[in-house]
Amino acid sequence: MIISIPKSVRRLYLMVMFVALSYLLYYVMSLLQSWINPIDDYGIPEGSAVKAFHNDYRSNNDLSPEERLRFYYWYGE
Secondary structure (H helix, E strand, O other): OOOOHHHHHHHHHHHHHHHHHHHHHHHHHHHHHHHHOOOOOOOOOOOOOOOOOOOOOOOHHHOOHHHHHHHHHHHOO
């Protein structure tokens, strides 16, 4: 079996280029993903927080089917 040095070097060069370009594409996609993602505004609140939603309806066992359906459409639960 004859091993050609120039052919082996060419294959090694192509493999190295493939890995380098794959890493570059991964890095570019990561930058694009961080640019597109919205800012996380739902962290722990600072200062004095106010409760914005109050769940004032009774448990589901006390409600009639009509009231349960009305609360389902009202609250989306």
